[in-house]
Amino acid sequence: MTDGCGAPVQTADLTAGVDLTKEVLLGGQVTADGAPVGGAFVRLLDASGEFTAEVVSSEDGNFRFFAAPGEWTVRALHRSGNGEAKVTADGPGLHPVAVSVG
Amino acid sequence: MSREDVLVTAEWAEENLETPGVVFVEVDEDTSAYDGGHIPGAVRIDWKTELQDPVRRDFVDRAGFEKLLSDKGVANSDKVVLYGGNNNWFAAYAYWYFKLYGHQDVQLLDGGRKKWELDGRPLSKDAVSRPETEYKAQEQDLAIRAFRDEVVQAINAKNLVDVRSPDEFSGKLLAPAHLPQEQAQRAGHIPSAINVPWSKAANEDGTFRSEDELRELYKEAGIDESKATIAYCRIGERSSHTWFALHELLGYSDVKNYDGSWTEYGSLVGVPVEIGPGAK
Numbered sequence: 001m002t003d004g005c006g007a008p009v010q011t012a013d014l015t016a017g018v019d020l021t022k023e024v025l026l027g028g029q030v031t032a033d034g035a036p037v038g039g040a041f042v043r044l045l046d047a048s049g050e051f052t053a054e055v056v057s058s059e060d061g062n063f064r065f066f067a068a069p070g071e072w073t074v075r076a077l078h079r080s081g082n083g084e085a086k087v088t089a090d091g092p093g094l095h096p097v098a099v100s101v102g
Numbered sequence: 103m104s105r106e107d108v109l110v111t112a113e114w115a116e117e118n119l120e121t122p123g124v125v126f127v128e129v130d131e132d133t134s135a136y137d138g139g140h141i142p143g144a145v146r147i148d149w150k151t152e153l154q155d156p157v158r159r160d161f162v163d164r165a166g167f168e169k170l171l172s173d174k175g176v177a178n179s180d181k182v183v184l185y186g187g188n189n190n191w192f193a194a195y196a197y198w199y200f201k202l203y204g205h206q207d208v209q210l211l212d213g214g215r216k217k218w219e220l221d222g223r224p225l226s227k228d229a230v231s232r233p234e235t236e237y238k239a240q241e242q243d244l245a246i247r248a249f250r251d252e253v254v255q256a257i258n259a260k261n262l263v264d265v266r267s268p269d270e271f272s273g274k275l276l277a278p279a280h281l282p283q284e285q286a287q288r289a290g291h292i293p294s295a296i297n298v299p300w301s302k303a304a305n306e307d308g309t310f311r312s313e314d315e316l317r318e319l320y321k322e323a324g325i326d327e328s329k330a331t332i333a334y335c336r337i338g339e340r341s342s343h344t345w346f347a348l349h350e351l352l353g354y355s356d357v358k359n360y361d362g363s364w365t366e367y368g369s370l371v372g373v374p375v376e377i378g379p380g381a382k
Contacts, residue, residue, distance in 0.1 A: 004131040004149060004150065004192070004337060004339060005188075005191070005277065005278050005281065005335070005336050005337055005339060005340060006130065006131035006132055006149075006187070006188045006191065006192065006339075007132075007187070007188055007280045008132070008280065008281070009132060009134060039219065041216055041220070043306075044279055044280075046268070046269075050267075050268065050299070050301075051267075051299065051301035051302075052267050052269070052278075052279050053267070053278045053279035053280040054188070054189065054280070055280045056187070064280075065279045065280055066277075066279055066280065066281060067279045068269060068274055068275060068279075077216075077220060077306065077307070078220075079219065079220055079221075079222050
């Protein structure tokens with residue numbers, strides 16, 4: 001059976017198991033007042049603001065997306081508040097993005 | 103059919119956690135979410151290990167579904183309330199699957215785990231066990247399930263709704279952006295399909311949009327309400343979400359979910375494939 005499309009569990013090591021010469025990786029951490037926020041719903045929106053993907057941040061607040069080159073917005077929803085940040089990816093590699101909520 | 107017949111609100115759910123005859127079922131691909139805290143009293147169904155045949159690419163058969171629900175303690179007369187993560191994709195898939203095997207009283211928790219968690223409602227780590235039942239399933243209702251030959255015949259004849267993201271539709275990506283992109287099948291979409299990403303049917307908090315908004319959305323996208331409709335995605339769970347919107351919330355009469363979806367279609371030899379943004 002083909003693996004599902006469900007969001008995989010997010011891990012602390014953002015680049016684990018990823019070929020950074022091929023994949024365009026957007027990754028980072030959700031924080032509130034500098035402290036990591038786990039269990040946030042992290043949404044990737046494309047340049048037109050359209051929803052593209054969503055994961056739940058790890059206990060350490062980490063998240064990552066496999067994207068294509070372009071301009072992206074990462075938006076996080078949490079019981080304690082929402083927040084968003086923009087990131088531009090010009091090609092393969094890890095493109096860091098930090099989101100604070102509250 | 104109205105919204106109240108097919109969806110329950112988080113408020114209703116919290117008030118009915120202990121109501122006899124109501125069974126909450128969490129359905130996910132990743133079952134660690136359930137272990138970390140589930141709706142009190144809810145049992146779990148694993149989308150992969152319990153709903154899919156372990157050998158063939160197909161569902162568990164009728165006897166298998168009967169055994170599964172009997173073991174979970176679900177009776178034919180129970181009201182089953184399904185919920186899960188990933189904006190209820192797998193719960194919507196299970197809803198469609200329960201309907202396929204003829205369960206009468208099944209509803210989705212609007213917003214699923216996400217809305218529940220954002221609301222700060224209670225979660226429990228207590229083990230849940232329910233007394234075994236003798237569940238009886240029906241033969242699959244193939245009026246709601248599409249297979250590949252029917253999908254090929256539907257090109258330019260029926261509404262084909264591709265509910266993947268625009269980049270998957272156009273052939274730029276092979277899977278949602280939270281997954282690695284190396285896959286065996288070709289990229290693109292079924293010719294004549296319109297692209298209405300599943301996410302357009304949902305609000306940010308995971309609840310379904312209003313029926314008026316949904317009707318406008320699909321009308322605007324070019325669905326011909328006089329024709330039959332087949333929804334697909336990559337593996338059939340996101341399209342269950344859209345099947346639910348079209349068939350259960352809007353009441354379109356002839357809507358099927360193509361659970362083979364792109365992982366099957368994109369691997370077929372000789373079928374037409376279109377790339378690019380498609381017709382608007």
